[in-house]
Amino acid sequence: xxxxxxxxxxxxxxxxxxxxxxxxxIKTGLVLxxxxxxxxxxxxxxxxxxxxxxxxxxxxxxxxxxxxIFCENxxxxxxFLDTHQPGKLEHPYPSHCLAGSHESxxxxxxxxxEKEPNVTIRRKDCxxxxxxxxxxxxxxxxxxxxxxxxxxxxxxxxxxxxxxVLDFVCSTLSARNRGFLAPLEDVVVYSHGCATFDFPxxxxxxxxxxxxxxxxxxxHMGLYMAKGRGAKIAKDVSFDGLKKSKxxxxxx
Numbered sequence: 001x002x003x004x005x006x007x008x009x010x011x012x013x014x015x016x017x018x019x020x021x022x023x024x025x026i027k028t029g030l031v032l033x034x035x036x037x038x039x040x041x042x043x044x045x046x047x048x049x050x051x052x053x054x055x056x057x058x059x060x061x062x063x064x065x066x067x068x069i070f071c072e073n074x075x076x077x078x079x080f081l082d083t084h085q086p087g088k089l090e091h092p093y094p095s096h097c098l099a100g101s102h103e104s105x106x107x108x109x110x111x112x113x114e115k116e117p118n119v120t121i122r123r124k125d126c127x128x129x130x131x132x133x134x135x136x137x138x139x140x141x142x143x144x145x146x147x148x149x150x151x152x153x154x155x156x157x158x159x160x161x162x163x164x165v166l167d168f169v170c171s172t173l174s175a176r177n178r179g180f181l182a183p184l185e186d187v188v189v190y191s192h193g194c195a196t197f198d199f200p201x202x203x204x205x206x207x208x209x210x211x212x213x214x215x216x217x218x219x220h221m222g223l224y225m226a227k228g229r230g231a232k233i234a235k236d237v238s239f240d241g242l243k244k245s246k247x248x249x250x251x252x
Contacts (some may be wrong), residue, residue: 005214005217006214006216006217006220008103008213008218009220009221010220011220013220013224013233015124015220015223015224015227015233016227016233017223017233017234017235018233018234018235019026019192019235019236020188020232020234020236020237020238020240021235021237021238021239021240022096022153022155022237022238022239022240023240024239024240024241025137025151026152026153027151027152027153027183028075028151028152028153028154028155028239029075029076029077029078029145029146029149029151029153029154029155030066030067030070030075030076030077030078030154030155030156030157031078031080031129031155031156031157031168032063032067032077032079032080032110032113032156032157032158033034033079033080033129033156033157033158033159033164033165033168034080034081034082034159035059035060035063035079035106035107035108035110035157035158035159036081036082036097036103036104036105036107037102037103037104037105037107038082038096038097038101038103038104038108039056039082039095039097039159039160039197040056040059040060040107040159041107041108041167042203044100044102044103045096045097045103046093046094046095046096047093047094047096047097047197048103049197049198051155053195053197053198053215054152054230055195055196055198055215055216055219056159056195056197058192058195059157059158059159059192059193059194059195060107060109060110062157062192062193063110063157063158063191064109064110064153064181064195066155066157066190067110067113068236069239069242070118071113071116071118071119074117074118075118076118076119076120076149076151077113077116077118077119077120078111078119078120078121078122078123078142078144078145079106079113079121079122080122080123080129080132080158080164081097081103081104081105081106081121081122081123081124082096082097082104082123082124082125082164082218082232083097083098083099083123083124083125084096084097084098084099084104084125085098085099085125086098086099087240088121088125090126090212092210094126099123104123120145122141122142127163127164127168127170128164128167128171129142129164129167129168129171130142130167130168130171130172130175131171138150140180142172143175143180143181146181146184147181147182147183151183151184151185152183152184152185152186153184153185153186153187153188154172154184154186154187154188155188155190155234155237156168156169156187156188156189156190156193156194157189157190157193157194158193158194158232159194159195159196159197160195160196160197160218160222161194161195161196161218161219161222161223162196162218162219162221162222163196163222165189165194165222166225166226169187169189169226169229169231170225170226170229172184172187173187173229173230173231174229177230186232187230187231188232188233188234188237189226189227189231189232189233189234190234190237191223191233191234192235192236193233194219194222194223195215195219196213196215196218196219196222197213197215198213198214198215199211199212199213199214200212200214
């Protein structure tokens with residue numbers, strides 16, 4: 001049933017993705033959204049996968065590949081980590097990723113990022129990393145990161161495609177359009193570097209306040225909505241000037 005619905009959805013709302021080659025003279029930044037244990041590591045929390053999940057595993061693996069290339073070339077990376085204070089829930093989701101917990105930390109295969117000089121770690125307490133970057137003095141840590149690094153192209157990967165990734169991309173595009181993020185020009189979402197969770201209708205039916213969330217359908221819609229807001233959707237990414245064996249990500 002889900003497969004039939006997905007095929008119908010892709011027919012009615014087709015998503016055209018592109019192969020992206022980033023020119024070497026374009027200053028590019030990588031944003032990793034919530035690639036943390038609480039969303040990606042099996043059994044790590046209320047919102048973590050309960051069993052192996054191909055889409056999430058692929059997202060983590062592709063994000064690691066991207067991160068390696070960015071760090072080898074000393075290009076800027078910003079990693080958002082979903083982190084909440086006890087008692088402050090995000091309805092309709094249960095308590096998750098509490099400050100100081102294992103849930104709110106990077107997945108094991110990305111822990112090394114914390115020691116890299118080109119990496120900025122930003123903990124956020126809401127879906128949207130742009131909003132979560134607003135500081136007490138009214139400044140925005142993400143906007144400052146864009147300006148400090150003179151980023152012209154932003155490459156985005158992470159979880160969840162249709163929630164935190166989408167919210168962040170939409171706010172970033174709106175801020176760019178208002179002239180708040182100069183010199184940023186393009187926002188690119190790497191589709192194989194994104195994932196969302198799976199919560200079938202059969203499970204949602206027996207859970208109070210829960211909404212069904214079929215993974216493949218919501219992943220597709222997240223990418224579709226991001227493109228509708230002005231983002232580019234890349235099915236593979238390469239970098240001009242790097243060896244081909246290190247630059248292209250093809251996971252189909």
